[in-house]
Amino acid sequence: MSYSSRGRKVRRRRKTLNIRNLIILIAGCVVTILLFVLLVHGAVRLISKGIGALSELGGDDSSISSGVSEGTSGESSEVSEPPVSWTTVEMTEADERSGDLILVNAAHEYTSEPEDMTILYGNKPNSYGLKVAEMYLKTPALNALNEMMDAFQASSGISSTLVTSTYRTAEEQQELYEADIAATGGSGSGEVAQAGHSEHHTGYAVDLMYSSPTGYAYLDGTGSYAWFNENCYQYGYIVRYTADKQAITGIVSEPWHLRYVGPVHAEAIQRGDYCLEEYIDMIKLHDSTNPYSFVSGSGETYLIYYVPGEGATTQVPVQVGRSYEVSGTNEGGFIVTIPTSSTGTTDSQPAADGVSGTSEPGVSGVSGVSGVSGAAADGTSDGSGSSGSASN
């Protein structure tokens, strides 16, 4: 018994020794860490003071001092928004007649041929039907149509809507025009444009019919199909010919004829109650120094402005470091659209779509990192590369 009690005492003493050692060790560690933190803090302050002094001495590398202040103080409010700087992208005369804002009417002939079109057959959902197998639309217009028709089916349960006309050649339009003249005894119905003056040449227009008890009929904008009047803008389409704008468009009301102009402009046109002619006239009042500022329903602010064409080539101003879309108007100029929250992308992302004037989605802008000249060079080279292949 006594032996074992002695052993316990010894163990107890060892235990207290161990605890004392542990306390000393922890205290040592804390002191070491404190010393280290103080040392690092002092070093950083010294370095930032040194760089600050350097930049005060006339060093033009402001990015270093702003970088350091951001890193040490963590006060992001000190780093103000960089001022907007501008560069240009070169557009050709052919680009004036290309893009989703081109105006085609009795006064403005479409003399190009659209490219980058996709056949609807095999590239559409089951939410609508096709009148014939050979139908084509500009690819962004088709993608938007597919989304819109899916949404209409989800909302109404109707999947029998029929796409009856999309892209038409000038020859097809001429036949339609002559048939219309013959059928109306020479006066014309006011619904069929002459060859070269129909939006169907552009690949941006689509006609819709609905299934009725007596067969198919053109959309009349009533009943379930009023959905299109109210919602097509969300997919980048506008009802192009309405009764109240007939005096301007020269075309009678056609609730079945939808025209793709892209979601931003479709929303601006819808909200402002413009027809395309009026909308372009309104944008023409705004140049790059005084852009039209449009806030979309999603909260994004877009700067939209007009640049008159200058002949063979036009230097179109765009903002460095922001993405942009440039569309021709087919009436002598360009419309530029800049989402203000955009920050552009890296140099490796081509700006081809924006520069070529097709104004398709996914356009990337010039990079602000490489500076104005670098960005301009990128834009120009991409433009010339793509405009060789795009002629619409």
Ligand SMILES: [Zn+2]
């Ligand atoms: Zn039509």
